[in-house]
Amino acid sequence: MKKYLTLAALLGAIAFVSVSYLAQAEPKTDAAAAPAAMAPAADTADTYAMDSDACNAMSATAPTDAAAPSAEEKDAAFEKCMIDKKHTKEEITAAKEKAAKDAADAAAKEAPAAEAPAPAAK
DSSP: OHHHHHHHHHHHHHHHHHHHHHHHHHHHHHHHHHHHHSOOHHHHHHHHHHHHHHHHHHHHSOSSSSOOOOHHHHHHHHHHHHHHTTOOHHHHHHHHHHHHHHHHHHHHHHHHHHTSOOOOOO
16 A cells, blocks of 8 residues: 555656746746747738739639630639638738729839830831
């Protein structure tokens, strides 16, 4: 009986030391994980860009040997793909609006150059 009590006391001491050690190590793990949890916006933008490229390629392909998908079908497939990749609808909408604004700005910059009058011939 004395052997069992000694063994139980020894196992209890080992468990107590192990739990104490793990409790001390826990804050270090949280501190190390905190910088990874607070990812910079650049990483988020890069992830969004990569996911967007993948979803654009996926949504442009026809599901069968039928005709290519329409613009509405492409938009719906793109949005579903991005949501599956854990992007929010607000994030998708903001990116679409930014892309439309960038395209309008680029068109505005090119329009005056295209509309410049040709030099008069003598």
